[in-house]
Amino acid sequence: MTEVTFRQATIADVKSLLRIENAVFSSPWTEKAFRNEFYTNEYAHYIVAEQEEAIIGYAGVWMILDEGHITNVAIHPNQQGNGYGRALLAELIHIAQENNVTKITLEVRISNTKAQQLYQKFGFKNGAIRKKYYPDNQEDALVMWVEL
Template identity: 50%
Template sequence: MGIDVQFRPMTIHDIDEVVQVEQASFTAPWTRESFYNELMYNRYAKYIVMVHRGRIIGYAGMWLVIDEAHVTNVAVLPQFRGQKLGEALMRRLMETAKQHGAATMTLEVRVSNHVAQSLYRKLGFRNGGIRKRYYPDNFEDALVMWVKLT
């Protein structure tokens, strides 16, 4: 990782910047309201932001239920990709999950997103199955992946 970044919990004051990262990253982005509801009303949700020079350049989120963490979102602004920042973000999210008692972590990733799948495999994730027609924008299948955190 070549640039200096800091991690901290996401707050409602971060939502506008996070939505910009979301919109730059996904074809079916979450809305401002979705993030607001996650932060304000979902007691299982934990989100972190990655900050560079005072600007949010990435974020990640998960739901923590009993001893399992389920990744909801991971995104880095396109101009900051290819610098191992996604890996740093995922490692921080995995560590946060462990600190909250999670023994396993799961996620879904588009079957066509080989870059993300490669990162997840590097972090120890394994294939768990396929969710058919999972993504609403084009009905692409999702690959379910999981990893033991303990």
């Protein structure tokens, strides 16, 4: 595994985040959505994973009091399968814990068993189903949660 470093994302990273978002997700966020996260969502915290000064992934969490909600975890497809997603998620959870977050939730596509398995490795448990959560194909989302 080539060394990957992490840092807080900034508004200057939006183009890189969009590149990854569009490569990974069938219903990607827009530039406007990312700008909103950086400029108006006081609870949002995003980090990027860099390899040789290139952004290869990013993750975000909303931290509200002692609760966290993971919004996105994405590694560019060219870099998947190298353990970077696990490292990125570990860093995000570490940051949440440093900010006194004790519980984290997220939604994941029912069909995305690869992501579900990753979350389970961090102790996430299955919760509710959000029916027709994803707008591109009306797929259900599995809500997962963990107490830190």
